[in-house]
Amino acid sequence: MSVITPKSAKAPAHPARTIAILALLTIALTTLAFFTSATKVKLALDLQGGTSVTLKPVVSAGGKVTEASINEAVGIIRNRVDSLGIAESLVTAEGNGAQKNIVIQVPGITGDDLVKMVGQTAELRFRQVLSEGAATVGKAGDTATAVAGVTPAINAAYAALDCAKDKGGTDNAKAIVVACSQQDPANPTGPRTKYILAAAEVVGADVNKAAAVLDQQNNAGWMVNLGFTGHGTDAFGKLTQRVTSLGTPLNQVAIVLDGQVVSAPRINEAILTGNAQITGSFTQARATQLANVLKYGALPLAFRVDSVDQVSATLGSDQLHAGLLAGGLGLLLVVLYSILYYRGLGLVSVGSLIVAAGITYLAVLLLGHYRGFTLSLAGIAGAIVSIGITADSFIVFFERLRDEVREGRSLRTAVETGWARAKRTIIVADSVSIIAAIVLYLLSVSSVRGFAFTLGLTTLVDLIVVFFFTHPLVSILARVPYFAEGRPLSGFSAKSLGVVSKEA
Amino acid sequence: MSALSGIGGRLYRGETSIDFIGKRRRWYAISGIFLIAAVFALSTQGLKLGIEFKGGSSFLINKSGATIAQANDALKAAGITTESVVQKVGTSKITIQTGTLTQERIVALKQDFVQSFGVDISQISSQVVGPSWGKEISSKALRALIVFLIVVMIYLALAFEPKMAVAAILAVIHDVLITVGIYALVGFEVTPATVIGFLTILGYSLYDTVVVFDKIRENTRVITSTGKMTYSQAANLGVNQTLVRSFNTSLIALLPVASILFVGAGLLGAGTLKDLSLALFIGLATGTYSSIFIATPILATLREREPAMKALSKRVGQRSPGSNETKIATPGIDGAPLSKKIERGPRNQPKRKHR
Numbered sequence: 001m002s003v004i005t006p007k008s009a010k011a012p013a014h015p016a017r018t019i020a021i022l023a024l025l026t027i028a029l030t031t032l033a034f035f036t037s038a039t040k041v042k043l044a045l046d047l048q049g050g051t052s053v054t055l056k057p058v059v060s061a062g063g064k065v066t067e068a069s070i071n072e073a074v075g076i077i078r079n080r081v082d083s084l085g086i087a088e089s090l091v092t093a094e095g096n097g098a099q100k101n102i103v104i105q106v107p108g109i110t111g112d113d114l115v116k117m118v119g120q121t122a123e124l125r126f127r128q129v130l131s132e133g134a135a136t137v138g139k140a141g142d143t144a145t146a147v148a149g150v151t152p153a154i155n156a157a158y159a160a161l162d163c164a165k166d167k168g169g170t171d172n173a174k175a176i177v178v179a180c181s182q183q184d185p186a187n188p189t190g191p192r193t194k195y196i197l198a199a200a201e202v203v204g205a206d207v208n209k210a211a212a213v214l215d216q217q218n219n220a221g222w223m224v225n226l227g228f229t230g231h232g233t234d235a236f237g238k239l240t241q242r243v244t245s246l247g248t249p250l251n252q253v254a255i256v257l258d259g260q261v262v263s264a265p266r267i268n269e270a271i272l273t274g275n276a277q278i279t280g281s282f283t284q285a286r287a288t289q290l291a292n293v294l295k296y297g298a299l300p301l302a303f304r305v306d307s308v309d310q311v312s313a314t315l316g317s318d319q320l321h322a323g324l325l326a327g328g329l330g331l332l333l334v335v336l337y338s339i340l341y342y343r344g345l346g347l348v349s350v351g352s353l354i355v356a357a358g359i360t361y362l363a364v365l366l367l368g369h370y371r372g373f374t375l376s377l378a379g380i381a382g383a384i385v386s387i388g389i390t391a392d393s394f395i396v397f398f399e400r401l402r403d404e405v406r407e408g409r410s411l412r413t414a415v416e417t418g419w420a421r422a423k424r425t426i427i428v429a430d431s432v433s434i435i436a437a438i439v440l441y442l443l444s445v446s447s448v449r450g451f452a453f454t455l456g457l458t459t460l461v462d463l464i465v466v467f468f469f470t471h472p473l474v475s476i477l478a479r480v481p482y483f484a485e486g487r488p489l490s491g492f493s494a495k496s497l498g499v500v501s502k503e504a
Numbered sequence: 505m506s507a508l509s510g511i512g513g514r515l516y517r518g519e520t521s522i523d524f525i526g527k528r529r530r531w532y533a534i535s536g537i538f539l540i541a542a543v544f545a546l547s548t549q550g551l552k553l554g555i556e557f558k559g560g561s562s563f564l565i566n567k568s569g570a571t572i573a574q575a576n577d578a579l580k581a582a583g584i585t586t587e588s589v590v591q592k593v594g595t596s597k598i599t600i601q602t603g604t605l606t607q608e609r610i611v612a613l614k615q616d617f618v619q620s621f622g623v624d625i626s627q628i629s630s631q632v633v634g635p636s637w638g639k640e641i642s643s644k645a646l647r648a649l650i651v652f653l654i655v656v657m658i659y660l661a662l663a664f665e666p667k668m669a670v671a672a673i674l675a676v677i678h679d680v681l682i683t684v685g686i687y688a689l690v691g692f693e694v695t696p697a698t699v700i701g702f703l704t705i706l707g708y709s710l711y712d713t714v715v716v717f718d719k720i721r722e723n724t725r726v727i728t729s730t731g732k733m734t735y736s737q738a739a740n741l742g743v744n745q746t747l748v749r750s751f752n753t754s755l756i757a758l759l760p761v762a763s764i765l766f767v768g769a770g771l772l773g774a775g776t777l778k779d780l781s782l783a784l785f786i787g788l789a790t791g792t793y794s795s796i797f798i799a800t801p802i803l804a805t806l807r808e809r810e811p812a813m814k815a816l817s818k819r820v821g822q823r824s825p826g827s828n829e830t831k832i833a834t835p836g837i838d839g840a841p842l843s844k845k846i847e848r849g850p851r852n853q854p855k856r857k858h859r
Contacts, residue, residue, distance in 0.1 A: 046776070054637070101640075108626075115607065305607070306637040307556075312629045314566045322777060326767035330760025337756060377776045378700060384764055385704060385784065388757030389711065395756065396715060399749045425718040428663050429711045435655055436707035440700075443648035451700045451780075455707075 015472030022355075022468040029362045038369030041361075044376035044450065047320040049313030050107040053115055054094075055303040057102065065301065070100045072296035073303075076122040076258045077102055079182070084114070090372070094449070101306065108313075119305050122258035124204030124297020125173055126236070127197035128243055129252040129264050131158065134191065150176060150196060163192040171259040173200040182260040184286075195261055197254050201239045204297030206232025212287035215279070222287035223279040226294060233274030241270035255293065262293045323380035330384050331357070334391050342398055344483060348473055349394040356390050356465040360458055373453070382454035389433055390462040394470055396429070397422040401474070415478045419471050426466055433459040515744045522747070525740040528801035535678060535798055542685020549688050554695035554779075557642060559604045559635030560587075563614075567623045568596040575600050578620035582613040604635055645699045649706070653677075656710060664717055667806045672713045675799035679709045679790045686786050697776040701783025708757065708784075709791030712750060713799045719746045720800065727816065734817040736804040743800050754792040761785050 033039060045052050057065050057073055070093055078091040081104055090105040104118055130150060154176055163180035171177070181193040209227040228236050243251045244267045254264040265278050278290065311319075331353065339346035360383065367373035400422040404414035437456030441449050477483045514520035524531070555562055565575070575590045575598050587603035598621075605613065610632055618625050653673055660669035680702060687694060720742035727738050761784045768777025807813050 056636070056640070304634065304636070305632075306634045306640070308630070308632040310628070310630045312564075312566060312627050314627060315564060315629045318566075319775070319777075322767050326764040326777060327760075329763035329767065333759035333763060334756055337759060341752065378697065378780070381697075381700075381764060381777060381780050384760045385757075387760045388708075388753070391756045392711075392753045395749055395752045399746075399752075403745070421722070425715055428718060429714045431659065431663075432656060432710045432714055433707050435659060436652060436703070436710075439648055439652040439655060440703055443644055443651060448645075448696060448700050448703075451704075455704070 015475040018468055018472040019476075022464075026355075026359060026362065029359075029366065033362060033365045033369070036366075036369055038365045040368075041364055042368035042372070042374045043316075043320065044374040044379070045105050045107065045309070045316070046311050046377050047316050047323070047375065047380075048107060049311050049316035050105060051114060051311075052106070052309045053104045053118060053305060054307045055102040055104070055119060056306045057100070057301040058304050067100070068292055069296050069299065069301055070102070072292050073122065073301045074102055077104060077118050079258065079260060080118055081106065081114075084117075102303070115305060115308055119303045121300050121302040122296075123171065123173070123300055124207070124293065125171075125200035125256045126202035126239065127177075127200050127254050127256055128239065129195055129249045129254050130176065130198055131196040132249040132252070132264070133158075133194055154178065154196060158194065158196050161194050163194055171256075173203065175199060177259075179254070179256060179259055179261050181264070182257075182262050193261070193264075195254060195264065197256065197261075200256075202228075202232055202235045204300055205229075206235060207294050207298040208232070210291045210294035210298070212282075212284065212291040214284075220279055222282040222284050223277050224282070224287050224291045224294070226276040226278060228274040228276075230274075233272070236274070236276070237270065237272040240267045241272070243267050244270050255290075255297075257293050257297055263290055319377050323377055323384075327380060327384045327387075330387055334387055338391065338394070344477075345398055345401075345474075348470060348477065349391060349398070351473065352394055352465050352470040353387070353390060355469050356458070356461050359461045359464065363457055363461065364454075367457075374450075375454075376450040378448070378451040379454040382451040383458055386455055386458035386462070389430070389459060390465070393426045393430065393462055393466045396425050397466065397470065397474070400425075411478045411484045415471075415475050419474075423467075423471075427463070430459050430463050515747050521740065521744050523740065524743045524796060525736045525801050525804045528805065531797040531801060535682075535794075538682050538685070539678065541689070542681050545685050545688040549691070551684070551688050551694045552691050553638070554693045554698075555601060555631070556633050556696050557638030557694065559633050559638060560602060561605055561610055561613075561630065561632045562599060562601045563617065563631075564629040565598045565600075565617060565621050565623060566596055566627050566629070567598075567621050570596065570598045570621055572598065574598070574620045575617075578613070578616040581616045581620065582609065584609075584613065605632075607632075641696055641699070645703065648703065649680075652703070652706060656706075660710075660714070664714075664721055668717045668721070668803055671799050671803035671806060672710055672717065674802055675713055675794040676706050676709050678794050678798055679705055679787060682790045683783065683787045687783075692782060693779070695776075695779045697779035698783045701780045701787060704784060705787030705791055708788060709794060712753060712791055713795040715749065715753070716743055716746050716795050716800060717803070720803070728812055731816060731819045734820045735807045735813045736817075737820070739800055739804045739807075743796055747796070750792060750796060754788060758785070758788055761788060 055077070057070055074091055074093050081089045081091055084106070086106050086108065088107055090103075092103050092105075093100040094103050095101055104114070106114060158178045161178050161180065176199060177197050179195050179197055181195070183192060184190050206229055207226065208229045209225075211225050212222060213225055215221060215223050239253060243253065245251070248266070249264075252264045252266050254261045256262070263278065265280065282290070335346075335350050335353065338349040342349060364373065364375060368375070397419065401414055401418035404418040405411060409417065434456055437452045437459065440452035441456065515522075570592075572590050572592055579585075579588055579590075579600070579602075584602055584605070589601040591599045593599060600617075602613075610630070614625060614628055614630070617623070617628055653676070657669045657673050660672055683702060683705060686692075687698070692698075720739045723738040723742045723745075724735055727733055727735065733741070761781050764777050764781035765785055768775065768781055808817065
């Protein structure tokens with residue numbers, strides 16, 4: 001398909017080559033999509049049906065919301081949602097800094113239990129360990145009967161507890177409970193531990209500071225420094241004094257957040273000063289995580305349910321069909337108009353639109369696979385709206401081109417001089433669109449972001465297509481006699497350009 | 505279509521020229537009336553806000569043959585008497601909006617719907633919005649708007665010239681105000697999708713203005729040295745030269761938006777698609793108007809105040825006696841070239857033909 005022509009000074013080096021590069025890139029992306037089996041567009045809940053809940057964190061104790069505590073809360077809520085065992089559920093923080101909201105998205109209509117469950121405040125508690133074991137369904141003798149207060153019912157619950165299935169028991173501070181260890185984020189399939197835990201003696205509010213530090217004096221690696229309030233110092237002192245002389249596992253104190261054991265360190269000595277160190281071959285990440293849990297527990301966030309959206313599967317598919325229909329119709333109308341108005345050149349714009357649509361589709365597939373991007377109704381609307389912007393960059397180019405031809409230039413030179421000028425306009429105009437998309441994306445919430453994202457994406461695709469497809473294609477066409485001579489349907493006929501005939 | 509192309513050629517050479525700049529007082533007056541009406545409508549009637557902004561619940565039940573009476577029965581059973589709006593959409597959808605309800609009452613109400621309509625609970629779509637959510641959306645949208653305007657103003661000031669940035673932003677504010685005014689006047693409901701629409705209008709309106717300004721900048725780059733045209737004349741020529749493009753752009757932008765509006769309103773009745781496209785539809789129309797009739801005249805007004813441009817106007821006035829800056833050839837749409845055949849370089853001297 002390459003066209004052999006003598007090289008002219010103004011023409012781009014090799015238009016055919018430019019198109020070939022784009023084609024190769026597209027093929028490469030397509031192959032990538034196939035190999036990663038990213039062949040289906042991920043749909044947002046409003047198109048496939050589902051429940052989404054937006055939570056606004058509010059501090060209970062008059063403190064302030066920090067980004068770290070929100071991130072911790074996201075982790076906690078993710079644990080809760082995961083415990084429902086629904087595939088593809090998603091918990092994310094939206095917004096920036098301390099202004100973040102937590103958005104929970106679960107496919108299918110899950111009823112109102114979800115809303116209730118995720119909205120509860122997560123508490124941090126310190127509990128003495130009464131029994132510890134591998135986190136699978138245990139044997140009947142796998143108990144801690146030796147300790148006072150452990151009823152047969154608790155023993156039965158402990159024996160039946162399988163941490164891979166149910167992720168924890170109740171979180172009643174005053175009762176003896178069974179609990180599972182938190183899954184190590186660094187080792188998501190690693191083994192877990194289950195516990196029987198005594199009633200909580202120290203709570204999150206008793207902690208006043210926590211930090212991950214690197215022990216340089218004793219070269220003991222990463223550890224967590226923990227400080228207690230006055231009340232906490234007393235309570236923790238009492239607890240440690242009592243358990244430190246006991247045998248394993250009774251000499252361990254579990255740090256429990258939202259019903260899950262984050263860590264269960266052994267108490268080496270009674271800690272009466274209110275300052276404790278938790279050591280153990282921690283990585284920096286693990287120590288930081290533990291410190292964050294402790295800090296979060298000191299000032300837990302409560303959640304206000306700000307919005308709940310439940311979309312039935314029927315409505316979802318209705319919206320999807322409507323969106324696709326609107327897109328198809330819009331595209332068809334734009335195609336018809338371009339062909340009627342620009343004739344032969346219109347075909348170039350139709351071809352460019354198809355290429356742009358293809359690249360956008362690929363991008364959505366791959367972003368869905370790698371970045372978890374989901375297409376929402378607002379996103380589809382953004383894409384449809386951008387058909388106009390994309391088509392417009394062709395119009396800017398074509399009108400420029402025709403202006404140059406009107407000034408008496410040959411089509412071949414007109415393509416290059418017109419392009420040089422149109423290029424600038426297109427870049428500036430598209431930049432404004434992209435700025436709009438970025439600002440909207442960064443500063444707004446929920447559905448607006450989906451719209452902003454596709455708008456930005458398609459504008460970017462538009463730039464790629466205009467530079468690497470439309471312009472080179474027109475350069476090639478300009479060498480085809482049919483266009484260069486301005487035949488009636490080429491879009492360059494003297495009549496349609498309104499060129500003043502030269503015979504005068 | 506080709507008739508239109510022919511006009512394109514004439515507009516380009518300045519044979520057909522519509523006097524946008526010279527009649528700017530007229531356009532300012534028209535916009536002024538609209539703006540006053542918009543502000544008046546906003547302050548007296550205000551906007552009709554959707555539940556996303558004021559808090560509340562809305563339910564959508566999908567069942568063929570569902571009736572409004574069934575919905576009212578369920579509302580009565582749940583003891584909800586105030587503030588509810590029931591609508592039928594198409595043949596199989598019923599929407600019900602209520603005020604703010606507690607979580608318990610919502611759960612109970614859904615059970616009443618299940619009974620009354622005889623549907624499974626999974627067929628009930630719902631949206632529950634807390635009273636403070638809307639404030640957050642609105643304040644975020646407002647912040648996005650302000651940040652956007654500032655960033656774009658800086659960008660345009662760098663890419664073009666500061667006065668172009670000012671003119672473009674003024675035109676955008678004009679568009680948003682008029683669009684919001686129309687919403688207040690007609691009483692269309694404002695939802696987050698509408699807000700998306702408003703924000704997109706900003707992008708569009710600027711985009712359109714940018715293309716016009718780009719041409720003006722090219723036309724005015726050397727005017728002070730050639731001294732053949734005033735700034736206003738060069739700007740007016742720019743608008744005329746990009747008129748066909750503006751028309752094409754607006755039409756091509758409107759086609760997809762119209763199809764969203766058509767499908768959204770016709771098939772789904774209400775929701776994201778309809779709200780978004782309605783805002784866009786209204787906004788695009790005002791955006792196109794403002795980039796031609798408002799942005800460019802404001803730019804010309806601003807630039808003509810510069811001493812260099814004043815001097816230029818004087819010089820041009822002396823060069824071609826009998827014409828002043830506001831009088832530009834207006835032969836009308838069908839006006840054939842009035843005088844001699846023009847062969848080359850006419851766009852530097854569009855006024856010659858007037859003699």
